[in-house]
Amino acid sequence: MELTLKDVEVPDYAWLTYSVCAMTKDACGWGGWIIEALFKRTGEHHATGTGDKVLPHADEMQICPQCGLVLFRTSASVRMDLSADQTPVHGQEGIDYEVSEMRYEDD
Numbered sequence: 001m002e003l004t005l006k007d008v009e010v011p012d013y014a015w016l017t018y019s020v021c022a023m024t025k026d027a028c029g030w031g032g033w034i035i036e037a038l039f040k041r042t043g044e045h046h047a048t049g050t051g052d053k054v055l056p057h058a059d060e061m062q063i064c065p066q067c068g069l070v071l072f073r074t075s076a077s078v079r080m081d082l083s084a085d086q087t088p089v090h091g092q093e094g095i096d097y098e099v100s101e102m103r104y105e106d107d
Contacts (some may be wrong), residue, residue, distance in 0.1 A: 002102065011038035011055050011082065017078035028067040036077060061077035 015036040022025045046053045048102040062071050 009040055009055055009107070012041045013050070013079055013081045014038045016078050016080060017073045019062065019071040019073045021067060021069055021071055023070050023072050026067075027069055028064060030064050032064040034062060034067075034071065034073070 016033045017036040018031065019034045021030040035057045037048075038055040038057045039048070039050055040055055044053070045051050048054050058088045062073065063069065064071055
């Protein structure tokens, strides 16, 4: 639970795809960007389209976040690369959200 960036395998790039919930009559019509895949360059050849290692991500099932039905992935897809000057935002000035301290409770 207390993992930091140095404790996890950080992706080098991600493919995002615009998807819509429109596969069935009862689909809710949601549309938005989903993570298609996350990749890490390891220097080894992996059995992927890029040859890079694919990393696990939250929406591998590619289901609608509103109603839970299967999403239709459109042809609108972009690759996003990690910037060379990537720095963690936790605790920096100018960030418009608060990060609460983690507290544990006994059951």
